[in-house]
Amino acid sequence: MAILFSISLQPQAQLTESKQQQLDNLLKHDCGSCHGINRNGGLGPSLLVSDMEKYSLESLAAVILNGLPGTAMPPWSDLISAEEARYLANRLKSTQD
Numbered sequence: 001m002a003i004l005f006s007i008s009l010q011p012q013a014q015l016t017e018s019k020q021q022q023l024d025n026l027l028k029h030d031c032g033s034c035h036g037i038n039r040n041g042g043l044g045p046s047l048l049v050s051d052m053e054k055y056s057l058e059s060l061a062a063v064i065l066n067g068l069p070g071t072a073m074p075p076w077s078d079l080i081s082a083e084e085a086r087y088l089a090n091r092l093k094s095t096q097d
């Protein structure tokens, strides 16, 4: 009798759809209040996909979590998890809407 080892293809813990929507909203409205609703800049610099090339995903997530001390860019670690910061970093690096 063959014993079949099944590897469960469990995807990495994923943020739920509603959590993603919440984060998209945060990006548009909270980040947007300083960086522009279309991320084309305001009090803070523009955060267009092309502006984000200088950051790796992880370093961008770290900027979001820790803020930029000594500037108006606040830390978000009280409000979002590291995984959520990576989601935002990925959005910033890959999509413009």
Ligand code: HEC
Binding pocket: 026, 027, 030, 031, 032, 033, 034, 035, 043, 044, 045, 046, 047, 051, 060, 063, 064, 068, 071, 072, 073, 074, 076, 088
């Ligand atoms: C209160 C205003 C404010 C809010 C809200 C804010 N930022 Fe910023 N952010 C800034 C300012 C100002 C800078 C530029 C700091 C500097 O280098 O002088 C900045 C810089 C950045 C940078 C670095 C940009 C670069 O080109 O190096 C990133 C990335 C960034 N913010 C992402 C975010 C994200 C994502 C959010 C929302 C979760 C957010 N910011 C919310 C003010 C803000």
